[in-house]
Amino acid sequence: MQAWQVHENGEPGEVMRLADVAPPTPGEGQVLLRVRAANINFPDVLMCRGQYQVRPPLPFTPGVEVCAETEDGRRVLANPALPHGGLAEFTVADAAALLPAPDTLDDAEAAALHIxxxxxxxxxxxxxxxxxxxxxxxxxxxxxxxxxxxxxxxxxxxxxxxxxxxxxxxxxxxxxxxxxxxxxxxxxxxxxxxxxxxxxxxxxxxxxxxxxxxxxxxxxxxxxxxxxxxxxxxxxxxxxxxxxxxxxxxxxxxxxxxLYNTKNPRLVRECHEQLTELAARGAIKPHVSERVPLAEAAGAVQRVADGVTTGRIAVIPEKGATA
Structure with a gap:
């Protein structure tokens, strides 16, 4: 599969490299996910720079929120388990933390509804x-x-x-x-x-x-x-x-x-239910300003780092990827 990797810390546009790597192997309690859309967040920038509170081991793949598909066909929202981030064709996440993707939003919008x-x-x-x-x-x-x-x-x-x-x-x-x-x-x-x-x-x-x-x-x-x-x-x-x-x-x-994911995960699910209801009646709709292919992810992360973007940039891997 294709995945962006960071082998040394620095500016995203300089240190992110697209590579052909083996799909990640799920650990205990984890599931393999095919990424449908990954949204870029400022923590991705900070992780590339080595300045985030979570410092995954090098090399790592950025991408902290995705809309993805499980092996049994469910469309879900997830926070990938680092170092296997979402800027890749496949990622892994904790099975217990998966949330159903709202039917009223497309993949990019659904991914942006999360963090x-x-x-x-x-x-x-x-x-x-x-x-x-x-x-x-x-x-x-x-x-x-x-x-x-x-x-x-x-x-x-x-x-x-x-x-x-x-x-x-x-x-x-x-x-x-x-x-x-x-x-x-x-x-x-x-x-x-x-x-x-x-x-x-x-x-x-x-x-x-x-x-x-x-x-x-x-x-x-x-x-x-x-x-x-x-x-x-x-x-x-x-x-x-x-x-x-x-x-x-x-x-x-x-x-x-x-912290709520570990201190009180029940509240995270309750919040997701309320957000899903707000999206269903049109009260909220994530602003996705750009949708770019996986090959352009490094430039997109750099634009977020430079502060020139609005809303979210969604990275969309090609459909039909196989693990």
Missing amino acids: GYQTGWFGLHRRAALRAGETLLVHAAAGGVGSAAVQLGKAAGATVIGVVGGPEKAAVARELGCDVVIDRRAEDVIAAVKEATGGRGADVIYDPVGGTAFQQSTKVVAFEGRIVVVGFASGDIPAAALNHALVKNYGILGLHWG
Whole structure:
């Protein structure tokens, strides 16, 4: 089979190599899966660089979420068991963690419903307890993680403010349903949020960026507001001034979705059921901006690393691959 492999850490476009390798052998409790679509996530970039909290042994295949087919013909969503990631024709995953792929979504959309939307649902509902009528601010609102949060916020009845970088991403954020879109490259984010909220600020702030975005969040969070920290795409991990959180009376909440798979997997399945229902009635629909063949995966991962993409890029292996 064909699979992308990383033999040394570095930029994805430089270290990813397409190779002919033997299909992975499932371990205890695992199943072999034929990949129908693999979506690229920022953790794939970090793993290539050797900067992710999970460091698979070299060589490894990137790809942390797939829509795939089991040997008995079921269409499922899965997180591949590293080092055998999803940017390949076949992968392996834990049998107990497989989720049914929603019938209302195609393979690329179904794969994109997994990590980003699960992270959004847990961050907004489980951690921040977002309520209808509240204002939600989403940083990087046109990206893979941010776009999911925008749709979930609208589905929950919130007013959504999206912060993006550039006019192209601003257009995408509007299409996703943002009530207010702020281009951080052309506008003062703090002033624009205060104007949009009548000086009150945002009740919930969803931050996959860190760095400057987090510092801006602390200046525009409302009384009893909640800042949900879900990642540091900027590469800058900020230090929180806890005296400021005390004086302004807001909360800083961390969200590591992967922990729920081991700490409380029942909640992951319940979340998937709710996401499937939202997709079935059209309340959410993953924004897949590109669909590329397996041969172009390295360039696609590099574009995610460079921050020039919107939504998700789906990698589609050729049909008919055999193990």
